[in-house]
Amino acid sequence: MTDYLLILVSTILVNNFVLVQFLGLCPFMGVSGKLETAMGMSLATTFVLTLSSVCSYLAYTYLLAPLDLAFLKTITFILVIAVVVQFTEMVVRKTSPLLYRVLGIFLPLITTNCAVLGVALLNLNKNNNFVESVLYGFGAAAGFSLVLVLFAAMRERIAVADVPVSFQGAAIGMVTAGLMSLAFLGFTGLVSV
């Protein structure tokens, strides 16, 4: 039980995928302009990351490993992720047309979010079992969501703040992201998994 808790704390805070491992920076900068969009993106990414983590684990353990095809893992994982993203897109389009419109191009771009492939590959490196893979994927997604929502909230306030002209727009965003990353370094040593 403690192990599972440690995995969550580790992926959400200590080894945060965005701010410590620098994976998935594209949506982190791209969709953080508005809090509402960021929340939608967080939900979609959480769903995709958890599901693709599970599917990749199953595909590797029950298909690639027995057939001695470990060298196919990258292409297989990409295939699995693309399918999960496509599926999510269909479901979102049906259930929430507005969210579909707001997310726009970023929804299919979850496919190229390297955090998703990163989680699938890191699961193998760490020899995680099924439950650990689920938790690792979910933890990574929760960490991503936390950071994305925090960052979006900050950028909304920065948008109305009096920023020097040369720092306006993406520049102050990058500076903020860097400072957040520094802050997350403070969690190092809390746990190590």
Place this chain on the structure above:
Amino acid sequence: MWTGILIAVLVLLGLALVFGGLLGFASERFRVEGNPLVEQIDALLPQTQCGQCGFPGCRPYAESIASGDAINKCPPGGESTIKALADLLDVEPQPLDAEHGVEQARRVAVIREDECIGCTKCIQACPVDAILGAAKHMHTVIESECTGCDLCVEPCPVDCIDMITIEPDIRSWVWTPPTSGIIATDRQEASA
């Protein structure tokens, strides 16, 4: 060595086939009927079917908004509708486009019944079927159904239809805003 490659190709092929089938099933299962955004926009429009926006009714205008038309062409809806549409579509609210008419108080059509000749022309013009009557018989308006769209006034050959502003009752009454000039700075601006 060749069997290894063959197995790898077959496995990938099998996976691709399974996933393709899954997605095909999902696209059938989650098929989107029309554009669901149109429904949401249509629900916000006042459903007067008056055609002042230049479209034959509220729904065609909703479809046009969904594909990027301006949201300020609906005089019966007025400012509140524009605000609601701006919220839904996440765009800036604009003032009402004067080209399509001005916002008025809610009105209702009333037929002066002793002058009606029973020509049925207003019945054909009414977009919401709020006018009751038959050929060569007196017509009358169902007040609760009338949207106040003015469309029946024009075709009437004897001009016996009046548009009457609905007097505020206990549900629709609001405080009248104070006359300008009660604040000192307002008076200064007016005199400047």
